[in-house]
Amino acid sequence: MEGVPQDCPGAGSAQAGRGSSCQGCPNQRLCASGAGAAPDPAVEEIREKMKAVRHRILVLSGKGGVGKSTFSAHLAHGLAEDEDTQVALLDVDICGPSIPKIMGLEGEQVHQSGSGWSPVFLADNLGVMSVGFLLSSPDDAVIWRGPKKNGMIKQFLRDVDWGDVDFLIVDTPPGTSDEHLSLVQYLAAAGINGAVLITTPQEVALQDVRREISFCRKVRLPILGVVENMTGFVCPKCKKESQIFPPTTGGAEAMCQALGIPLLGRVPLDPLIGKSCDRGQSFLTEAPDSPATAAYRAVIQRIRESCRQHRPEGAPGPNS
Amino acid sequence: MTAGECVAARVWAAEPSGHIGGTWGAWLEPGNLAGVGRILLVLSGKGGVGKSTVSAELALALRHAGKKVGILDADLCGPSIPRMLRAQGRAVHQCDGGWVPVFVDPEKSIALMSVGFLLEKPDEAVVWRGPKKSALIKQFVRDVAWGPLDYLVVDTPPGTSDEHMATVEALRPYSCLGALVVTTPQAVAVGDVRRELTFCRKAGLQVIGVVENMSGFVCPHCTECTNVFSTGGGEELARHAGVPFLGSVPLDPTLARSLEEGGDFIQDFPKSPAFPALSAIAQKILEQTATTLS
Numbered sequence: 001m002e003g004v005p006q007d008c009p010g011a012g013s014a015q016a017g018r019g020s021s022c023q024g025c026p027n028q029r030l031c032a033s034g035a036g037a038a039p040d041p042a043v044e045e046i047r048e049k050m051k052a053v054r055h056r057i058l059v060l061s062g063k064g065g066v067g068k069s070t071f072s073a074h075l076a077h078g079l080a081e082d083e084d085t086q087v088a089l090l091d092v093d094i095c096g097p098s099i100p101k102i103m104g105l106e107g108e109q110v111h112q113s114g115s116g117w118s119p120v121f122l123a124d125n126l127g128v129m130s131v132g133f134l135l136s137s138p139d140d141a142v143i144w145r146g147p148k149k150n151g152m153i154k155q156f157l158r159d160v161d162w163g164d165v166d167f168l169i170v171d172t173p174p175g176t177s178d179e180h181l182s183l184v185q186y187l188a189a190a191g192i193n194g195a196v197l198i199t200t201p202q203e204v205a206l207q208d209v210r211r212e213i214s215f216c217r218k219v220r221l222p223i224l225g226v227v228e229n230m231t232g233f234v235c236p237k238c239k240k241e242s243q244i245f246p247p248t249t250g251g252a253e254a255m256c257q258a259l260g261i262p263l264l265g266r267v268p269l270d271p272l273i274g275k276s277c278d279r280g281q282s283f284l285t286e287a288p289d290s291p292a293t294a295a296y297r298a299v300i301q302r303i304r305e306s307c308r309q310h311r312p313e314g315a316p317g318p319n320s
Numbered sequence: 321m322t323a324g325e326c327v328a329a330r331v332w333a334a335e336p337s338g339h340i341g342g343t344w345g346a347w348l349e350p351g352n353l354a355g356v357g358r359i360l361l362v363l364s365g366k367g368g369v370g371k372s373t374v375s376a377e378l379a380l381a382l383r384h385a386g387k388k389v390g391i392l393d394a395d396l397c398g399p400s401i402p403r404m405l406r407a408q409g410r411a412v413h414q415c416d417g418g419w420v421p422v423f424v425d426p427e428k429s430i431a432l433m434s435v436g437f438l439l440e441k442p443d444e445a446v447v448w449r450g451p452k453k454s455a456l457i458k459q460f461v462r463d464v465a466w467g468p469l470d471y472l473v474v475d476t477p478p479g480t481s482d483e484h485m486a487t488v489e490a491l492r493p494y495s496c497l498g499a500l501v502v503t504t505p506q507a508v509a510v511g512d513v514r515r516e517l518t519f520c521r522k523a524g525l526q527v528i529g530v531v532e533n534m535s536g537f538v539c540p541h542c543t544e545c546t547n548v549f550s551t552g553g554g555e556e557l558a559r560h561a562g563v564p565f566l567g568s569v570p571l572d573p574t575l576a577r578s579l580e581e582g583g584d585f586i587q588d589f590p591k592s593p594a595f596p597a598l599s600a601i602a603q604k605i606l607e608q609t610a611t612t613l614s
Contacts, residue, residue, distance in 0.1 A: 008451045009451060010449055010451060062397065062398050062445075063367065063368055063398060064366065064367010064368040064369075064398075064477075064478040065366055065367040065368015065369055065478075065504070065509075066367075066368055069508070094481075095365065095478075095479035095480045095481050095515070096365045096366060096367075096478060096479055096480075096512040096515065098366075098508050098511065098512065101507065101508050101511050102508060138511060138514060138515075139514050139515065139517075139518050140515065140518065141365075141480050141515040141516070141518035141519045141522065142480065142515070143480045143481070143484075143485070143519055143522060143523075144480075144481060145450045145481060145482050145485065146449045146450030146451070146481070146482055147450070149481065173367075173478070173479060174367040174368075174397075174398065174477070174478055175397035175398060175477060176397045176445045176446065176447045177397055177447070177448060177449060177450070177453070177482075178449050178450055178481075178482075180447075181447065181449065200368075202576060202580055203403070203580050204372075204400050204403060204404065204579065204580065205368075207400070207403060207442065207443070208398040208400070210442075210443040211397070211398065211443055211444065211445040211446070212445065213443075214443055214444060214445040215445040215447055218445065218447060219447075233537065233546075233548065235539040235541060235542060235544055235546065236544070236546060237539065237542050237544035237546075238539060238541050238542035238544065240539070240541040240542070242537075242539060242540055242541070242573065243573060244537060244548070244571055244573055244576070245573075245576055246573060246576055246577045246580065248577065248580040249580075269548060271546060271547065271548050271549075271550075274506045274508070274548070274549050274550055275506075275550065277506070277507075277508050278506050278507035278508060278550060
């Protein structure tokens, strides 16, 4: 909010410095000069930083509450079970950071070292960073407009000392707006392996996920595949399955077929998943025999394989 | 501006300039919302907890009580209300008083405005940064010919960012503004909703109450109730924050299915098991409004 006029057209826009809302803005002359349209020098710095990160994966979904953070956390847990794999989990949901709670790291603080911000380590090979670690109380709301959120994301990518990392998993907020555009922009030079899209089976969710797919195509972000979450619920008493979120249009399977995108797997709704997240434990170790654990593991294996096959070799763009 | 011209074409044609609709205000009739009785902002820090479902159902419950209701869908990146109220594919037209909202029932008792009506294809992504989103929300408030309304229900996206600030700023002139906060019972969701309550306090919004959604699922085979997403989080949150708790709405696959397709939602809705819970919440809101207005 501070200093940015309400209807700021954005420094990169053709209207920068010329719009009616630019009158009186301290940056008006700078914007009008076109300097804002030049590529941000941070993109190059981030590319340097990302040389130490082998694979970069974004977890996306147009819809909220479908299980992006739960999936991101369990992808990180699953990959980090191999002690020789270094995993980094970055939460860019600035207004609703859930990762600290799900990972059992609530109340932890980030420390500053000579080489940047140190992530919070859950295990030797699993580092976590979230805006939640920067807040003093769990009631603190981050009421920021786009430009401030973008600045935070830039800092997370450029200034966090992840060390040598095999997988960087980025958990995102719902939608197709500032956070998503910034991530793709800042990581453009470094390259992104691809996006994992999370959905639930009902059409109202799929509709938002189709929008997210259209976003990925617009910004030329490769899609690793779709994970359908909350597929079917098995009653713990009578063991019969019900569809809480009915797949009235064929669920993720029909959508993936229609759009030519791989379906990475379907994870059933197990009440223990939510409980494990509330307690900050890994569901994979809490319920090793659950069908949902098997489904998670299969999806994680597919992502591992697909990353091994397609490695982005730095330059020139997300499509390499 | 000729009457009946489709607004969508003009909005999208104006897009490259970075300003939607160009010179809004030129045709602005002041006080499009002047007659509104009460504005209810439906908020939640968390996504997918049922903000749109609660907004749609609340609008229907208020309509059943004989009220005239408007719904403003401020979720620009993921508009769900048009589909839920079976208004998908309808177009917004222009009249002398502004944009004509879409009426979802023949009696014209529910008026709806959503970015979904301005998209050429339903799967199109609205990839906008904050300033453009804020501008469109202001237009939805100022330039829509809402007509006389008893209630305006505003459905918002998750979070505490551009859309929320724009909505509160645009609606602040109307004194009858209150927030309804939706959560699901599990701690992870409640954590995000606590932050939303902080937003309400900082923005000076009166919190009408907290609604807990998706609490408990009754197995259709054996009628065993399972708390899929834990239980009691909403009530505890309301107590912690010192705001009223309005009630819990159960997970109801009939309702989910009805929202998706099948039959007429407006007709089916009173038959769903979630209806008693929702009409009780609507009743509390009606009573509260009566006391604040008298």
